[in-house]
Amino acid sequence: MADVRQTRAGAVSPVAHASAHAEHAHHPRQQHHFYSMEQQLEASILGMWIFLVTEIMFFGGLFMAYLVYRHMYPLAWTESSHELNVILGGTNTAVLICSSLTMVLAVRSAQIGSRKGQIVNLILTIMLGSTFLVIKYFEYKAKFEHGLVPGPHFDPHELLPNGSLVPLALPQGSQIFFSLYFIMTGIHALHMVVGIGLMLVMLVFAWQGRFTPDYYNPIEVSGLYWHFVDIVWIFLFPLLYLLGYHFGV
Amino acid sequence: MSSSGHAPITPVGTYIMVFVALLIGTGLTVFAASRDFGALNTPIALGIAVTKASLVCLIFMGVRYNTPLTKVVVVSGLLWLLILFGLGLNDYLTRSWMGVPGR
Amino acid sequence: MSSSFPLFPPSASSVSTEMDLLYLFIIAVCAFFTILVVALVVYFTLKYKRQHDTDVGEPIHGSIALELTWTIIPLILSLVMFGWGASLFYRLSRPPADAMDVMVVGKQWMWKIQHPEGVREINELHVPLGRNVRITLGSEDVIHDFAIPAFRVKMDAVPGKFTTLWFNATELGTFHIYCQQYCGTRHSGMMGAVVVMTPQDYEAWLAGGRSTGTAVQNGERLFADLSCITCHKADSTGRGPTLIGVYNSRVTLADGRTVVADENYLRESIMNSQAKVVQGYQPIMPVFQTQISEENLMQLVAYIKSLKPAEKKQP
């Protein structure tokens, strides 16, 4: 049996072999299993986009829940939305847009080989990201103070212009709104934390002068992630904060 | 698609223009929310958000310069989101048609 | 069903036979294809057994005609199944108008059953032969599922809403009720029995049971006890809309949408009064979410459903 198999071995060979790539001089940052730097770059960008698609679906489940309950409880949605702070939310939107700008500028600095540009822009991005989280903290704090956290202690209060807290009657379904508010913005904030961590790593790499016009995959790919997190907020802001929001009402 | 795989270097001016457009978009959303357009409130807000997101996606994230494959990936991500929403709402929006509870 | 190797449950309702026919039809189609393919595979394997170690198969790469054949035939057959199945499902989803209303509430781990005449029972359901019976299902805790295999009917009891099923028993006897949706420790303890009786026996059974008033009467009492009546008056002078004739009518909500006031709308309006407020009224009604049991809720809805415009008397 074994003998028969031995003679069969390699009897059919669908390939011709080539050893063309052995002559190439490898870039020091090229990993062994890639044929070329181009292949490596394309693989990492495609990889990040596919990862972002999973992120879209991850948030997609939440948006689905949002849609269903908004359809069920339109009144609760507008009235609860009114309790969110548009000024802080809007400021945060602007902060994130600024951070997206500094992010692209950091990537662009890598493309043109400016180490200083990378460092400055990455630091700005990290600072803006942190600003977002600080503002978010104050928003959450206010929600806790106003009893807007769902659960056994849900006890909505409203802050009047004179500074006093008065009880507030919110329609049924508003607990679901606030649950979704906390989960959606919470998971978004978690992504911001991850993003800031990523930017710190990029800052170290940039400091070490790792990125050259030939090789800047990590910073480019991290940038894609950062912009994605920004895009999620671009949708969260109008969908959560701006329902039934009217100046002076 | 250039053979190097790298996007051509975009001028800073383009980035600044997109940035300004995004800020204007944000202002516009808040402004639009302060006026009552009835049933159009949500479409207007979403329209602005989609425009802003597309700007970020195409320019900041460089999809404009990317391979067709990347574009397919982005579009299929959105398509699957629509499948989730569409077939899910297919239940919720037709629940009252039958006039029989729970059907 | 005394066979020691039973294949079918008792056939005891008006849809059992059709359900069995549909089942047998699909079995026939599937058996045909299973036998066809398995026979071919076994035949080919025997016939074309490798003779020499260096043999290879003949270079056949495909046939568009064959591909189309085995694309289109399964498509047509499956669409036939869909059509028949959807039609049966649709009919099983629409209770006949003349059906008697039985209320069933699932609770960990028992079925609480209430007849329209007010007689209550637990885990046992007595029904008359040959009458359409409509069951309104509710749940006090988690999802249960009310299933009677002999009648070929089944429906989830979902907390927070009402669901419905109906049947018409055609055989006398006692049949199983199962809970078919996993609901915790004693899920299998939610077995019950449905007893089909002749209409005369059923009346006698009802008369022997202890009734605390019909569902509508109980609902009316609750309507007064919970002070619903102070706002929802017979005319439109109350602080809440009048409920006479509201059932199955179109109501316009505060935000301009219109909904049909079906059982689930009435239910929601009692439990979560501010979710869908009728246009022209203030959202001042208290929330009864934690105060009304599932059974009382069913009685209240039964009462509101019974409020018909008194046109015939007035003229």
Next chain:
Amino acid sequence: MTQERHSYLDEPYGLKAWLLTRDHKRIAMLYLVSITFFFMLGGLFAAGIRLELLTPKGDIWTADTYNKLFSMHGVIMVFFFLVPSIPATLGNFLMPIMCGAKDLAFPRINLLSWYLYVIGGIIALVVLAMGGIDTGWTFYTPYSSLSSNTNVTLAIVGVFVAGFSSILTGFNFIVTVHRMRAPGLTWFRLPLFVWAQYATSLVMILGTPVVAITLTLVAVERSLHLGIFDPKLGGDPVLFQHLFWFYSHPAVYIMILPGMGVVSELVAAMARKAIFGYGFVAASSLAIAILGFLVWGHHLFVSSQSVYAGMVFSIITMLVAVPSAVKTFNWAATLYKGSISWESPTFYIVGFMGLFLIGGLTGLFLATMGLDIALHDTYFVVAHFHYIMVGGAIMAFLGGLHFWWPKMTGRMYNEALAKTSAVLVFVGFNFTFFPQFILGYLGMPRRYYSYPDELQVWNVLSSAGASVLGLGYTLTFCYLVYSLFKGELAPANPWGAKGLEWTTSSPPPTFNFDTDPIVTEPAYDYKPHGTEVTVG
């Protein structure tokens, strides 16, 4: 011939080199060991279930223990065995080789995915040690979120982490297929296993995140009271079912599509013949993956979903039957005028075809809305998905394991025992699960701890079959492990099969090929009678 060659198995040497490896082949072996462990654990729970159901009365376990047994059986078998089974072992091993690449696109992420799987698995074991969960693998709300008092939150964390590992595997495969193919290896020269894995990976990356967030919502509702499914707050428990099945129905295709890919490879190799209708088989994989996302609502026909939504889901479900039928007919047609070897992989594919046919066709019963009223949540459903996931997926997995075992380990197993165990598994499987179809129409509900007396006869038959099935699996395990140490050394191409993996040594060297391959011909290009025999 091969024993003097350097292979991925023995260099670099040592435990540390294995645990920090970035070689896809070693990671595949690590996965193989870990999923085998979880398979045995899950099998143990299954034995506990079948033992209890021998008698109508609840007598061996308490009701709570029984509920935990089937819940842990489901969670472990689905999330820790079936989902990673073929993709993470055979897929991990073969995808780069079949693409003519040295490794997957992201070797470190591949290793990370194994570690995530192990962490998820350890969390599942901790949950088990703390008493297990009793929600069933489906985690239906509000039972899971408000009623159960077991460690549901921790179990969800475990499933979440394992899900992440599955996303990483899928994402790695997609990038590999797009960006790592050898020169000349066009899309339509790819082996069908690669097509099937590609389709599977799409499902993994598009579906898994949704179940991850859904289960997170349950965990958050349990621990932080941020309830969105709680009916008392106005939440809709049925929304959970929508979101859950958006992943968990396509997840069935995560389990069966790779099996279909394996069978395509095996049919071609064992018949030494090009797959009949290559294009149709490849396209049907993608069609199944895509249509699989449009049908989840057929799990909700009696869950108070709207009738009209049910009809939409029902008709699309019927459409899924078509690509599955196309595949089956094409496999059968491939055998026509083949040169069919009677070695053990053939036994497994013939078994697979029988079981998969029954499993797939019984899906039609459940997709037919009217009939689903009678069958929903009965043992018919249990039998149906076991025919697909055990009869189909595990049969294909074992067939693939036997087929590629010489390549993966460099050893041959005992052929006679392999055939015996294929027959044992086939017979045992049918005895276990066919009676459950009948029990289902008789109305026996799923997850019942005790049942009416008249249903006993079929349950006894089922439990008896399960013992044969268990024997079959045990036998397979024994001779495969034995072969690792005492098996005959395998030649590079023991089956005389086509495909890049058979052109390299058994087991392959660390970077798969000694020289980078260039592909010049389509897959399964078997030339008749010695026209292209070059002695190697």
